[in-house]
Amino acid sequence: MLTGVIDMLTNRQLLVLKVIIDDFIETAQPVGSRHIAKKDQVSYSPATIRNEMADLEDLGYLEKTHSSSGRIPSEKGYRYYVDHIMSPLQLSKNEVNQIRYSFSNRMMELERVMQNSAHILSELTRYTTIVLGPQVYETKLKQIQIVPLNNQSAIAILVTDKGHVEHRSFAIPGDLDQSDLEKTVNILNEKLAGVPIVYLSQLIETEVKYLLEKYTNDYQKSYELLNQAFFTEQPTNLYVGGKSNILAQPEFTNVERVRALFNIMENEEDIAPLLKATDEGLHIFIGHENKIEAMNKCTLMTATYSLGDNQYGTVALLGPTRMDYAKAVSILDLWSTQMSQSLQKWFNEQ
Amino acid sequence: MLTGVIDMLTNRQLLVLKVIIDDFIETAQPVGSRHIAKKDQVSYSPATIRNEMADLEDLGYLEKTHSSSGRIPSEKGYRYYVDHIMSPLQLSKNEVNQIRYSFSNRMMELERVMQNSAHILSELTRYTTIVLGPQVYETKLKQIQIVPLNNQSAIAILVTDKGHVEHRSFAIPGDLDQSDLEKTVNILNEKLAGVPIVYLSQLIETEVKYLLEKYTNDYQKSYELLNQAFFTEQPTNLYVGGKSNILAQPEFTNVERVRALFNIMENEEDIAPLLKATDEGLHIFIGHENKIEAMNKCTLMTATYSLGDNQYGTVALLGPTRMDYAKAVSILDLWSTQMSQSLQKWFNEQ
DNA sequence: TGTTAGCACTCAATACATCCGAGTGCTAAT
DNA sequence: ATTAGCACTCGGATGTATTGAGTGCTAACA
Secondary structure, X not given: OOOOOEOOEOHHHHHHHHHHHHHHHHHOOOEOHHHHHOOOOOOOOHHHHHHHHHHHHHOOOEEEOOXXXXXXXOHHHHHHHHHHHOOOOOOOHHHHHHHHHHHHOOXXXXXXXXXXXXXXXXXXXXXEEEEEOOOOOOOEEEEEEEEEOOOXXXXXXXXXXXXXXXXXXXXXXXXXXXXXXHHHHHHHHHHHOOOEHHHHHHHHHHHHHHHHHHHOOOHHHHHXXXXXXXXXXXXXXXXXXXXXHHHHOXXXXXXXXXHHHHHHHHOHHHHHHHHHOOOOOEEEEEHHHOOOHHHOOXXXXXXXXXXXXXXXXXXXXXXXXXXXXXXXHHHHHHHHHHHHHHHHHHHHOO | OOOOOEOOEOHHHHHHHHHHHHHHHXXXXXXXXXXXXXXXXXXXXXHHHHHHHXXXXXXXXXXXXXXOOOEEEOHHHXXXXXXXXXXXXXXXXXXXXXXXXXXXXXXXXXXXXHHHHHHHHHHHHOOXXXXXXXOOOOOEEEEEEEEEOOOOEEEEEEEEOOOOEEEEEEEOOOXXXXXXXXXXXXXXXXXXXXXEHHHHHHHHHHHHHXXXXXXXXXXXXXXXXXXXXXXXXXXOOEEEEOHHHHHHOHHHOOHHHHHHHHHHHHOHHHHHHHHHOOOOOOEEEEHHHOOOHHHOOEEEEEEEEEOOOOOEEEEEEEEEOOOOHHHHHHHHHHHHHHXXXXXXXXXXXX
């Protein structure tokens, strides 16, 4: 369990640090020497514990809330705990099943899966969950459809090879020829199917424009239509679940602090870059390791999941620095493995 | 402005009640007699005001927070204010423009408009905004598309005549004949286009099943596919904006209370029925007039908007009972009028 | 030499007393 | 009918004492 002497810490210091952090994670109360000495795992007197605690404080792993209070872990303490002490928690049968089951579902659509995952993960962890859909550099256009609703309006539907559906309704430019509409769609499908969607607008400009000019009666109208229907900013597909779990944490009884956090989470522009920037694998950002001020009392734990083709999505848990790291790691790990497996089964078995 | 003697209240009582409620709505502080007497509109001494306030309290329109405090409006007071005293606020040029502009947008898709509206209304009012999409009894299927992604999966897309797009990916039943897939889609479109979507599943059972049996090679497979793709529960289309505005209200510094509210708003099943049940027009539910306990300190203001064809959607503002009723009414009024106009222009001009 | 008992000390939390002032209700004067 | 005057109320702020959980340090001990 305890991996012996690491850094400069003795085994006993490791033990004390672990017990304190475990206890604080559970109770959110400063931990005193007497309290520790009473635990089964510990066979020293309060006085001895006090000495060790004083040393751990000098080393920066513990803090006091006031001069005669018990100790709480510092951010450095959590960092050490996460890096060297904790071992992933064995998840309960029930927790494993819930995650597994959420992927066994026959309906398998990125949007729904992500939305659902955000929900389930937040239920299991009681933290806020953020799921960022995969980056779409490699996603290719599968098909374009245009469905006219009436004389004036129609819906353009883009389907990508990853099953993402984007739709947009638009006004049909006054008295556009019906056959021109059809021709336009045909030209689009012919030229654009299989094209990575990041190149879409570029290709419309270079290739499609010219074809439209040649084959449709009213080139100007068709082009106008295209612009209306397809110049859509890339949507960041972000799914947040269990936002209000934050309110249950004792460290967030201060409404102002909660407000600051909510503001961040309600702005995709604030939160998306945080997840996009993370490297592959599981990462933990403790307290001030988060650049955003409102998250200084929070831990953000991120993990990536893979669609193959070097395409990654990110999932994150946001909780207090006093997060149940062992459990969170296990859950995030299991989820991202399952997610990756499911996605690859769906999209890459040719 | 003041409509003379109503109920049993004298003009002066009306004036005092109005001034108190207006002031309390603004400041959230109990209003004292001295404070009122100083206002320009009021030309009586504090003592006189005190007498009137005592009477208004006896009648149940005002309350004290403690025996020597100023007065705050009771729920009955707000009700009276809303019904008889207040006059809609003249909106600023800027506010009107923001609402108008949000409809002038060329992109016109129900989902986006509603999402956008929830956002704008919450910005303008600083209350939480809930937009419930129109009930779809009359919505008809426009077209069905199936886009195969690869050998095993495909996406089914349903477009309704109101421009709503529903999509679902599904597994293609093992080695389903390609021509059978096409035939199935053709049969579906032929038989189901124009059908109100509430009857969809029924019609598949009665009419389509039989046709499939007749014209496709592997009837069983096609039918299996249909079931996978189209048996979708009716989604309640609910859009919430500015949830965290609640946190800015001084009456919600109590985290527990906020949590209760958030829980309600995060459950569609809780909040949707509230809006669905409202009658046409604008309605105000003050404090305990809301059945849900967590909303006992809130006012819910609902308004309906129309798509024609007797189809209604609902928009609502949720704020403290100390809501700026005059402004909220004006904004909701303007919005729902604009929304109705826009929708009817889009969907009913043939 | 590492461990622990003992003890003085610290400080947040709690309770309690006091004071202040905004606000009321009532009475008597205008 | 209105208002000035005044005694009274009570929440909130401020000050003080008490309590108890916890510490650091020292000296004794195995």
